[in-house]
Amino acid sequence: MQELIIGWLYPTLMSTYGDRGNVITIERRAQWRGYSVKVLPLDRDSTAADIKSVDVIVGGGAQDRQQEIVMRDLQGAKADAMREKIENGTPGVFTCGSPQLLGHYYEPGLGQRIQGLGILDLVSIHPGENTKRCIGNLVIEVTASRLAQDLEEMTGSKPYLVGFENHGGRTKLGKVEALGRVVYGLGNNGEDGTEGAFYQNAIATYSHGPLLPKNPFVADWLIQTALRLKYQQAIALQPLDDILAVQAREAMFKRLKVSL
Amino acid sequence: MDVGNKIRLIDRLRLGFAVLIAKTVTFIVRSLRLGAASVLPGSIARRIEPQLLQLLSQQVKNGVILIAGTNGKTTTSLLLKTILERKGYRVAHNSTGANLENGLMTALLESTNLVGTLDADYAILEVDENIVPKVLTPLQPRIILCLNLFRDQLDRYGEVDTISKRWTKVISTLPPETVVIPNADDPTLSYLGQQLPQRVLFFGLNEPEQYLEAIPHAVDSIYCPKCGHSLDYQGVYLSHLGDFTCPNCGFSKSKPTLESKEWQQILVGLYNKYNTLAAVTAAQDLGIDEATIKDTINNFQAAFGRAEDLVIEGKRVRILLSKNPVGTNETIRVVNQSTDTTTLMVLNDRTPDGTDVSWIWDVDTEKLVERGGTLVVSGDRVYDMALRLRYSEKSTQSNLNLIVEEDLRQAIATALKHTPDNETLHILPTYSAMLEVREVLTGRKIL
């Protein structure tokens, strides 16, 4: 039986706003298709070898203090392992706080700048306690070309993602490709119309919600990419009954008066 | 007449004028049946009189009791209010869940006559976490109850750490005779209490037999609020509330004033034990005798909607407010302790609920789904809830009867139909959904 190992970044430190929903979605969609699934927490007790052993990585958001604790831990061999995984194409979904730590740095509203791993060419800055958080429903069109193409092939239509953003920090992209363009909501910074980032096979986004339950084709893309890389063979996933996700998406498009 | 007195007189005249206008508006709103008069008049009076909150609260004879925290504000308030009323005190209270500034003012205006004289012995004010720092100085409370800090509606409130830091900063500036009553089992609040110069009375549990088997996922604060190291838990009562110490800096749970085992609790669920202990600690500090307190606890009726039993068409219906991960894990625990087979979940995302529904993924709905039976879902975000429940199943071969019904009225009818005659239908709604459910069940509009 083929096995999928999900690496979950610091579950007790980085899991705000239901981000474990992404872990649950990948886990179930693989289990329902008969794959064996292991969820491996990548926390302070884990080693660089643990990080190297996973097939897909999920990271969530964190409070500022927790983010600091994570960055103190993710140093040396562990940081190298993380960098190597992402550079070598291990797929992952990183929400809110975790893209901030994959970038160059994050400046919290109060306190010191937190250095990131510098894997993604982006910086995030919290403009201060008195600035409004970016909160609300979010719809984006995936524009990262390779991902957009893959998703369009899987679904037969242009890939739109539905989520909920909730962040104080603003992200500016360097040379890294954006994940998508904002159709409804604020995205990276509320100014340039970009949302998230896409690098190798890492998806970075401000979209909680969580992202994957209402965008199941992204979950399938992650599973497929992970298994293809691991077993070096083409992977065909059985279709699942996604009627509830379709209805949830349609209800949100209708409410936001977004016509696609 | 000296200058001070003159200002005082002008203040009173302006206050009287503000009160008059606000009362007129309340009257008009009510006679035209425009709906909630619970927030509007305060907002109008406030435009006229910027110091209104301070001028009103100064007149509360025996002092203001401020109640803050994510869960349990209303239940705790109602218990404390009932205890005080048993002793013949007149108590002002913002009873309709209006816990923002306008709601506080409206509550105080209710007890105020047309020239601005307030007639209440106590004011019990439920206060939204986020406005606590803003209202502490004008209210100058005699007692501050800090019930708990959970991840709830973070879209409005920001983060738990930030909130407690702000509270600590402002409370420290209040007079030394202010009494602060924090939850000892909540690390953030235990730490808050330990830092304050005021008199601090902690409440908490001392009942290791109630420990959970494992720390649930919906946990905010298991890191030392003092140094950031992981806390060692001897045991957890619910969420992050428990018995803890920090192996790094020595920070540990503060000792509660009351022995929790000696006190009966109101209503079901462990969180109501906390509500009870909080209210009792305050009541005792106000000098209320033990016999009156114990008698009130024994006779206490459910605070409206929060854990309420109704009989509809001969079937028992129990409404258990489920508005955040911790509360919902607890209400699921209550459902699982019964043998009843039908549950209705209603998820709304309006302002009083929090517009972000992602918290449902932090709830251990697996525990509800594992037991099978019939689960009906409804509400503004019915499909989000349905997805959460679907993803709680390990296999696609489901023994769960999941019914998705957009229309709430229809959902309630369906759930009642599926409930056998000798069973109770459990309804788990968010806040605004609870009001709607109650309206459908009783035919009466509440707000």
Ligand SMILES: [Zn+2]
């Ligand atoms: Zn410590």
